[in-house]
Amino acid sequence: MKHRTTDGGECCPPANEKPDTRPVEGQRADLELAMLARAIGHPARVQILRTLVRRTSCMCGEMVTELGLAQSTVSQHLKVLKAVGLIRGEVSGPRTCYCIAAGRCGGSRRSWAGCESTPGPQ
Numbered sequence: 877m878k879h880r881t882t883d884g885g886e887c888c889p890p891a892n893e894k895p896d897t898r899p900v901e902g903q904r905a906d907l908e909l910a911m912l913a914r915a916i917g918h919p920a921r922v923q924i925l926r927t928l929v930r931r932t933s934c935m936c937g938e939m940v941t942e943l944g945l946a947q948s949t950v951s952q953h954l955k956v957l958k959a960v961g962l963i964r965g966e967v968s969g970p971r972t973c974y975c976i977a978a979g980r981c982g983g984s985r986r987s988w989a990g991c992e993s994t995p996g997p998q
Contacts, residue, residue, distance in 0.1 A: 888933040888966050888975030915960040920945060921953050925976070928963060933975040935968075 916922055923943055928934055936954060940947045954974060957963045965972045 888964060888973050911960050912962070915956050915962060918953065918956075920949070921957055924950070924953055924957060925962065928974060928976045933973050935971050935973055937971065939974070 916925065920943060924939060927939060927942055934942075936947070936950060939954070940950045943950060954963065954965070954972075958965055958974075961977055963974050964977045965974050967973075
């Protein structure tokens with residue numbers, strides 16, 4: 877479902893994101909990966925991400941209905957996901973429309989790929 881802002885614009889339009897050139901190894905990359913893992917470490921946040929992938933964009937109230945959680949709980953989970961850059965939120969009047977932050981998710985895949993190439997214990 878495509879949402880519209882109060883001025884008729886598209887809710888969560890494509891961002892002008894540059895290619896993700898952050899390193900996938902090193903101390904900074906490890907810290908970033910740990911923050912991402914913590915952010916998606918709750919089942920409700922995984923549900924939110926799956927909902928946003930499926931629906932392209934979603935208002936917080938719709939998420940509350942779909943997840944069956946309290947509005948304050950959903951808002952807190954959205955705040956965590958937004959803080960690590962996995963989702964974007966566009967204010968539309970008194971409501972906020974959320975969508976996946978595509979460039980950030982690509983970088984997350986690259987970080988996880990760095991884990992695959994690390995040899996395990998011998």
